[in-house]
Amino acid sequence: MALASFTFFALAIIAVASAVGVLIARSPIYSALSLILNLLCVAGLYLTMNASFIGVIQILVYAGAIMVLVLFVIMLLNLDALPSPRDIGWGPVAGFLFGVVVLMQLLYVILVGFDISLEPATPVMTAETGSAETLGIMLFTEYALHLQVAAILLLAATIGAVMLAQRSFE
Template identity: 65%
Template sequence: MAAPPMFFLLATLAVGAGLGMLIAQNPVSSALWLVLNLFCIAGLYLTLNASFIGVIQILIYAGAIMVLFLFVIMLLNLSALPELEQIDWARVGAFMVGLVLLSQLLYVVALEFSLGVEPVAAMEAADAGSAATLGKLLFTRYALHVEVAGILLLAATVGAVLLAQRRFE
């Protein structure tokens, strides 16, 4: 079975791409690191038998949202931003050690309260991740959440257009 090794490989690549996105000096290369991260996350969904969500991850996030990000980067004229200071690797290391300690603490707490995740059969996961099941949930149980997310995205788009328009005047 190749799913667990592929899952951990894609998870490691996703973390590495996330770090590359944070460390990159150029905003366009940072956006490209984010595209790699989004593709790795889509691969993680595919290894978990959630094929619909994996394909939507590629189409929506790695496609449409990243094009929007690149347009915003081009509109904002990021060459006028001040230079960032050098990375303090001691702080980065301390942050990573803190994350490791926090994950160990959460693992111990999860074991103490029996909060472990139980594995799901492949057929159940494929059925729960199908387009019909997700559509039914989105339009019934989570309809308000989807509408609020749409309103927030609309407000963010209007704000970005107003900010870009102010810079060109």
């Protein structure tokens, strides 16, 4: 059990560090590579919580396919380095941090006010709900309407992107 906890916290620390790397990298390529590391760490976190299907999908879809597309876009746009941190106004950064603190306090008040407990999932619960079969049954029975609405929205967005790209090449 100690190895699983150590692995979880090590992956969590690496995920947070790579997320900070996404924010502070001066080159968009380095930022994208930090994002890939972050997505791989999140997949590792899923695997340590016995959600193997979600972890593998995280690696295949996000760290694989989506990041390849992001890197293609970055290379096609030929972006230069981002401005240095000295050029950034620190007022919005301080406002963002203040907003995060207020949001954390608000969430704490909601959790305590509604007596919501955050209990960790047991391995039996994750084995029952984290399998591909259970996820598929839930998607196509209980969440069938939500899945169809998301598919229609994605189809509309794809058609719109194709139309905009076709218009820009003419």
